[in-house]
Amino acid sequence: MKQLLSLTALGLALSFSLGAAHAADAPAPTKQQSKMATCNKEAGEMKGDERKSFMKTCLSNKPATQQDKMKTCNTEAKGKKGDERKSFMSECLKK
Known part of the structure; x- marks a missing residue:
């Protein structure tokens, strides 16, 4: 039973360390990927044609x-x- 617990603990430790190493090796997002993330955030709750138009712009x-x-x-x-x-519209349109 002790061996099983030891092996399980070792396996978990290795999997966490490998996962962390893999995450550190991940390439940085490209300029387009960063822009897409920003635009998605800004689009918020928009839907349909309005969202399409906003994302395109x-x-x-x-x-x-x-x-x-x-x-x-x-x-x-x-x-x-x-x-x-x-007031909101005035500020929003100035951006």
Whole structure:
């Protein structure tokens, strides 16, 4: 029984050390992969055509058009009303 426990403990220790070594050897994400992760985060809860449009603009090297900014800001402003919405939209569109 002691041998079985010892072997199990040794096996677990080796698997953890190999896993950590493998993670350290993983290549850094490419510029495109990093950009994709950032755009996905920014897209948040968007869905359908709105998300497609946003991701296309975000992943391209072109700056977002005013229309794209407006769509994105409108989506993010859901639930805000009155002065709070005006203030939010103003700041969002300046970005």
